[in-house]
Amino acid sequence: xxxxxxxxxxxxxxxxxxxxxxxxxxxxxxxxxxxxxxxxxxxxxxxxxxxxxxxxxxxxxxxxxxxxxxxxxxxxxxxxxxxxxxxxxxxxxxxxxxxxxxxxxxxxxxxxxxxxxxxxxxxxxxxxxxxxxxxxxxxxxxxxxxxxxxxxxxxxxxxxxxxxxxxxxxxxxxxxxxxxxxxxxxxxxxxxxxxxxxxxxxxxxxxxxxxxxxxxxxxxxxxxxxxxxxxxxxxxxxxxxxxxxxxxxxxxxxxxxxxxxxxxxxxxxxxxxxxxxxxxxxxxxxxxxxxxxxxxxxxxxxxxxxxxxxxxxxxxxxxxxxxxxx
Amino acid sequence: xxxxxxxxxxxxxxxxxxxxxxxxxxxxxxxxxxxxxxxxxxxxxxxxxxxxxxxxxxxxxxxxxxxxxxxxxxxxxxxxxxxxxxxxxxxxxxxxxxxxxxxxxxxxxxxxxxxxxxxxxxxxxxxxxxxxxxxxxxxxxxxxxxxxxxxxxxxxxxxxxxxxxxxxxxxxxxxxxxxxxxxxxxxxxxxxxxxxxxxxxxxxxxxxxxxxxxxxxxxxxxxxxxxxxxxxxxxxxxxxxxxxxxxxxxxxxxxxxxxxxxxxxxxxxxxxxxxxxxxxxxxxxxxxxxxxxxxxxxxxxxxxxxxxxxxxxxxxxxxxxxxxxxxxxx
Numbered sequence: 001x002x003x004x005x006x007x008x009x010x011x012x013x014x015x016x017x018x019x020x021x022x023x024x025x026x027x028x029x030x031x032x033x034x035x036x037x038x039x040x041x042x043x044x045x046x047x048x049x050x051x052x053x054x055x056x057x058x059x060x061x062x063x064x065x066x067x068x069x070x071x072x073x074x075x076x077x078x079x080x081x082x083x084x085x086x087x088x089x090x091x092x093x094x095x096x097x098x099x100x101x102x103x104x105x106x107x108x109x110x111x112x113x114x115x116x117x118x119x120x121x122x123x124x125x126x127x128x129x130x131x132x133x134x135x136x137x138x139x140x141x142x143x144x145x146x147x148x149x150x151x152x153x154x155x156x157x158x159x160x161x162x163x164x165x166x167x168x169x170x171x172x173x174x175x176x177x178x179x180x181x182x183x184x185x186x187x188x189x190x191x192x193x194x195x196x197x198x199x200x201x202x203x204x205x206x207x208x209x210x211x212x213x214x215x216x217x218x219x220x221x222x223x224x225x226x227x228x229x230x231x232x233x234x235x236x237x238x239x240x241x242x243x244x245x246x247x248x249x250x251x252x253x254x255x256x257x258x259x260x261x262x263x264x265x266x267x268x269x270x271x272x273x274x275x276x277x278x279x280x281x282x283x284x285x286x287x288x289x290x291x292x293x294x295x296x297x298x299x300x301x302x303x304x305x306x307x308x309x310x311x312x313x314x315x316x317x318x319x320x321x322x323x324x325x326x
Numbered sequence: 327x328x329x330x331x332x333x334x335x336x337x338x339x340x341x342x343x344x345x346x347x348x349x350x351x352x353x354x355x356x357x358x359x360x361x362x363x364x365x366x367x368x369x370x371x372x373x374x375x376x377x378x379x380x381x382x383x384x385x386x387x388x389x390x391x392x393x394x395x396x397x398x399x400x401x402x403x404x405x406x407x408x409x410x411x412x413x414x415x416x417x418x419x420x421x422x423x424x425x426x427x428x429x430x431x432x433x434x435x436x437x438x439x440x441x442x443x444x445x446x447x448x449x450x451x452x453x454x455x456x457x458x459x460x461x462x463x464x465x466x467x468x469x470x471x472x473x474x475x476x477x478x479x480x481x482x483x484x485x486x487x488x489x490x491x492x493x494x495x496x497x498x499x500x501x502x503x504x505x506x507x508x509x510x511x512x513x514x515x516x517x518x519x520x521x522x523x524x525x526x527x528x529x530x531x532x533x534x535x536x537x538x539x540x541x542x543x544x545x546x547x548x549x550x551x552x553x554x555x556x557x558x559x560x561x562x563x564x565x566x567x568x569x570x571x572x573x574x575x576x577x578x579x580x581x582x583x584x585x586x587x588x589x590x591x592x593x594x595x596x597x598x599x600x601x602x603x604x605x606x607x608x609x610x611x612x613x614x615x616x617x618x619x620x621x622x623x624x625x626x627x628x629x630x631x632x633x634x635x636x637x638x639x640x641x642x643x644x645x646x647x648x649x650x651x652x653x654x655x656x
Contacts, residue, residue, distance in 0.1 A: 025470070051470065057500065062493035065459020066466055069477070072448065073398075073467035092490070096453050097460060103443035103653045105449060106432030109655035141654050165656035 001184055007177040009151035010040050011114075013158040014078065016187055018048045021076065027054035028063060028080030028116075038118060038177055039084050040308040048071040060089035060226035064115065068098045068167075071113040076162055084119035084171065085128050085235065098167040099142030108302050110165045114158070115226060118172040120211060121309045127297035130174075132210070132262035132303075137169045138239045138271060144192055145239040147171040151181035153236055156190030164192060173210045173261075195242035197249065201231035205249040207272050208234060208259040212291070212310065216259050218316035228323055238268055246272070254285040259315050264292030286325035289318035337566075341551045344615055349391065349550045353383035353607050355628040356407045357415055362632045363423060363437075367585045369612060372423050376437050379404040381580030384606035385510045386411040388553025389478065389573070392561060398446040398464050399478045400457030402510075403438045404579075405450030408480055413445035420635035421545065426642030433645045434653065448477075454515075455488030458507065462494050465503035465570070476564045478506040483531055484515030487523060495572065498539045502569040506560045507540075508574060510547060512579040517591045529601050532574035547577030548606040578604040 004012060019023045026041065032055040035042030045053045056063050060081060067079040081087050087094065094115065101109050103174050121130040137145045144166050148154035154172065161168040198213065199220055208216035213234045220230035235241055250256045256276055258269030269290040276288055293309045360378040367376050379386065386407030390399070393412075401408040409419050414430050422429030430442045438452035450463065451457040461479035468475045485491050513520045513528045520528035535542040541563050545556035553575055554605050556645065557607055560571035581617050582589045589597070611621060 045462045054501075057493075057496055059493035059497055061490045062462060062497040065490065065494070066463030066497060069448075069460035069463020069465070070467040071463070072460070075467045075470070077463070088389045092453060092456060093459055097451075097456055102656055104431060104435045104439040105443070105653075106429075107653040108431070108441050109448070112656075131642075144655075299545065307630050323460040 001182040002182050004155070004183050005152045005177065006151045006154055006172070006179050006181070007038065007040050009155040009183055010158060010172065011042070011044070012068040013155045013162070013187065014041065015044060015047065017076070017078075017159065017162050018052060019046065023074065023076040024078065025052040025054065025075065026078045026080065027056050027067070029056055029058055031055060031080055031083050034287050036080065038174065040172050040177070041080070041189060045160055051079050060086050061093050064090040065097065066094040067115070068093060068101070071111045072101065072109050078114040078116060078162060081115060081117040083111055083129050084117040085131050087117055087133060094143070094167070094169070095140050099140045102142060102166075102307055111167045112165045113167045114161045114170055115167065116158075116170045116172065118280045120174040121174040121298055121305055122211070124300055124302050126300045130298045132260065132293075134171050134209070134238060135262060135266060136267040137269070138268060142167070143239065144168040144237065145171070146192065146237050147209045148236060149173070149176065149210055149234055151179065152183045153190060153196065155183055156188050157192070157236060159187055160192050163189070168192070171210065171236045175211055190236070190260045192237045193240040194237065195233050195235045195245040197231065197233050198246065199230065199232040201210070201229040201253060203229045203253055204255040204257060204322055205233060205253045205259045206259055206315060206319065208232060208315070209238065209245055209268060211261050212315065215312040216315050218312035219319060222312070222316050223319050228319060230319060241275065243275055247276065250276050251281045253284040254283050256284070257289045257291060257315060257318040257322060259310065259318070261293040261309050262292055263295050264290050265295050267292045286322040289322050291315050291318050337539050341554060343614065346551060348393050349387050349554070349606070350610050350614060350616065351624055351628065352387045352411065353550065353610065354624060355631065356383045356386065356410050357607060358625070358628050358632045359410065359420075359635070360406055362514050362584035362636060366636065373425055374436050376423070376585040377404045377583065378581055379407045379579065381578045381600070381605065382481060382510060382512060382547070383407055384553055385508070385547045385575045385577050385612075388550040389508055389557045390555050393478065394475065394555035396446060397476045397478065397561075398448050398449045399480060400461050401440065401450035401480050402457070402482065403450065403452050403454070404482075405416040405438065405440050409440040409447055409450070412442070412447045414440070414442040414447060415633045416631060417638040418442070421642045424639040425644070426639055427645050428638070428642040433506065437505040455490040457481070458494035462498045462503055463502060465498065465505035466501060469501070469503050472548070474563050474565055476504045476506055478508055480510060482515070483509065483511040483513060483520065483524060483528065486531060486534055487515070494569070495535070495538045495540060498570045499511070499540045502567060503644060504564040505570040506557070506564055507570055507572050509574045510577050511574060512577050513585070514579055516583040517587075519591070525642045529576060532572060535572035540570060541568065541573060542572050544574040547575030548604050548609055550610055552568065580605065
């Protein structure tokens, strides 16, 4: 199997969709000649031209909103919001329009729009270029939310997002772009709403998303040295959520840690904890531990930034706390 | 600067008396429909809250008459006239206001979310300025597929102060999409007059097109013929590949912002004068010299249609409560 970076895997899905399907086009800030602020769309302009790889003005509402309008007319637009911090500017269109057209129209329209965005700490971008806001969108009926953590997943999930008939907010993590992984020769779509068990274990389940999947895997290796067997599950799609896989895992291990880079308070881990305590209450042997960032706008200085966001050590400490309970 | 201002209507090709009589009937139908809506709301039969466009019938009628069936519109919270003029039967609109399955949005939308995709109504919008970006996208789809269709966004003067207005005009002109931005300028943002929300004189709001290099076409929004001709011109321009048009229609809202609005903010004498001099139905009736008998006959016809729509709506089916979840996802 070929090896691709996470960045190349995203690009591969975009290129294949553009190649296969005239309805697909991409638009966003600096995505054409420059190839995107994260170099994800490099080369696509050359192959597909400016009609289908469209640089836009810095107008997040118009980018997202025009994607909605084109999607309703039968196109399959993929819009790029350069940083997820800037999704805040397009919230009106995303939350009031994209998510609601189908219900408000009594099912007359659908909005097959993919909104790609990225974010995350780890390189001192400061408070307005590093947020992890995925939980906001899980609260909005009508949206789907994806957060992929590996090259294989990001490619297969992006394909499914493009061909889903609903608006999908597709999160990528800034620090994952260079990581490499094997991907199948042929693109295999990964269905939305299907979790991935990265590592099987018997003592604790860590449900992790984004960068923290990798930190959770590191923590699991460390825990193994102490004789603690850790299962790592990545939901991959946050909405709809694969409750079956997650609950099945927790019922087996009887302990659970949730882990993401976003702030803990009101984060996706809180929703996971609620789902798990309700669905697996009688199986739990310890309170569910939530790992996330401390509650502060992200500070610039590397020392402060690293202290605020969680790492493998934090996941490991949480694993140990749950085990210590019994 | 390629943008030129022009005033449609004056010196235009003119519209036949027969067509104008058709407009007259449609405007009166919209008026009677909205009066009935006010009446039934006050009687407590209609849930939610409502905005009527009494006084603005000529903009809805004139614009939509100039569009092709396959052209699309996005409407506003003041949506009944647009929906009627674009071709949705009033039975289905009234049923929507009653929250019935037979409604044009099956009871999911209400007055501020009237949709009818069959006739090209992409939906009314309860967020001021919310519909404009989507219209740029619809027009972009038409452009990419080389379809001779236009997408039209209705909005008011209040919406020209929103970010989405500026972003949409900017992007639409940049990409030269076949869109018409139809500004129904009634001089009020809810209760706030032009003097407190617009830095330009209210009649000069069309100048906002100039900063985007966009074609501006203006017409008296109380003169349905002028609106119709202006829209024909706007459509032709939008389809020419030169970009969208800001279609500036100066109009008059002769009632409150919402049904039940006491309009304490409004000068009563000025409003009375507007009723006397700006009612588009009266103006057209006088111009066509419609006799009292002829008026009574048309009025009886449209009133009967409106009464029948209420009967249709009341006899409609209440949605099953659990169907509220039916269309969350496609």
